[in-house]
Amino acid sequence: MVITLSALEYEVKLLKELVSIKSITGNSEEYKRIANLISKELTALGLRLTIHDGEKEAKDGISRPNIVAYYDAGAPRTIGFLTHYDVVSTSSKWREKAFSLRIYEENGEKRASGRGSADDKGCIAALMGAIRDIITRKLELDWNIAFICTADEEIGGEYGAGYIARNKLVELDALVVLDSSSMGLVVGTSGIVHGNIVIKGKPGHAGYLFGSDNALHKAIVFLNELLGFVNSRAMSLSKLRNPPSIPIPNVWGRFSLTWIKSDNMTYNVIPGKITVGFDMRLLPEEDPEFVLSQLKSYFEMTKYRLCLHDIKLEIIRAFPGYMTDENHPFVKKAMDALYKATGKKLPVIGMLGGNDGGWFRDYGIPIISFGVWDEKSNIHGDNESVSLKKIEELKSFIINLVRK
Structure with missing residues (x-):
């Protein structure tokens, strides 16, 4: 036509x-x-x-x-x-x-x-x-x-x-x-969860190091481990099919780190705080509260395994599909x-x-x-x-x- x-x-x-x-x-x-x-x-x-x-x-x-x-x-x-x-x-x-x-x-x-x-x-x-x-x-x-x-x-x-x-x-x-x-x-x-991961350290002079606790270094170690949750979410599959153009047949769970911000933008200062944003996509049939409990469990166990404790999870919004x-x-x-x-x-x-x-x-x-x-x-x-x-x-x- x-x-x-x-x-x-x-x-x-x-x-x-x-x-x-x-x-x-x-x-x-x-x-x-x-x-x-x-x-x-x-x-x-x-x-x-x-x-x-x-x-x-x-x-x-x-x-x-x-x-x-x-x-x-x-x-x-x-x-x-x-x-x-x-x-x-x-x-x-x-x-x-x-x-x-x-x-x-x-x-x-x-x-x-x-x-x-x-x-x-x-x-x-x-x-x-x-x-x-x-x-x-x-x-x-x-x-x-x-x-x-x-x-x-x-x-x-x-x-x-x-x-x-x-x-x-x-x-x-x-x-x-x-x-x-x-x-x-x-x-x-898909349902949507947006949130922040806040990693705290202790700021200091980059030339002296001792007495400071580099929040960015801690963030790299922690986030590398947290990326395992990407695969964990991908194992959750919906009954619903994707459009033909998508290589994965069914709608799947997704978790993505989407931005990072430091409290410091000066070269010679050890950062004391790093904030990372994330986007998590839920299956249409999933309950946000249940998936949030999975995320919180994975998050806390990652902290425990790495002995990194001054890290906080903040949920900004959670909407069901x-x-x-x-x-x-x-x-x-x-x-x-x-x-x-x-x-x-x-x-x-x-x-x-x-x-x-x-x-x-x-x-x-x-x-x-x-x-x-x-x-x-x-x-x-x-x-x-x-x-x-x-x-x-x-x-x-x-x-x-x-x-x-």
Whole structure:
């Protein structure tokens, strides 16, 4: 199917406006701007809308206007479509062009480039385009629609989707998270744990050494041993398959050291403190508390074995993933809707990353994910882009899923 700009005129125009707003995670003023734009569009479509500001819980002065809007189709049940409007920052190299949507053609395919075009503003445009079509065409639906668009997804969503879910600010019978790849129907996402390892020593003069205790030397020895936990986590395998492009067949547990910081940046001073950040990914079906107990056990035994005791583990955040049985009737219906939209029998897969669906894990409802990313999207990188065909397919999928 050839996608023309005229066929997606509304969606491309909206995406251009969305991308132009620099809604980088934590930017309160830009959050307000983009929430205002989305709210005006939804109100114009006739949806009933409420803003729930996560700052009420965060109490840090950063406004997080989370949007919940309803389209009442007179149906007995409600399906939620969850998106997010925050984006990651850009490199200095791309910064000037990142917030101006560029349409181009590559090997006969029309694409749009700009920060957030694939993650996740392209999904917002597709969802709003789908709702607009449903209203314009007066389609009969099996579901009422809850449009949910939140802040802070890129840092875990605690005061975005988490705020909505914890406070039961939306009632749902099923949830579709529009924030994943387009390479398969995601029925489970990875949980996430972020934390710090703090290694303490005693600072001193590098020329004299005696009387000091080099925290960096201790860190090298300790972290080398701790890397054994990488293999330990890799032995945990999910029931869910990975996308075909991944060399490991099933979703697996992951542990990565991601940054290191010293309290000293002077050549002739022995550092007294080293802090190391880590990222741990959980299986969709794993309980974060259980995996944390495994990490803490490995951590403490490594300290004991090496006789290094002034080392501390700090957990910054721990978010669960979610998992829906691939034989659930809702998954079957979604697969049918996806086939009609794409003309392809896409696989049922797990997601190596996480998304905000995990916050709704305790709702006891089926949760799935689908989105617009593809192998060319380069999400979070320079020249992030989305195929206009993927926006059209997502739009069609949404309509197919909810209509009678």
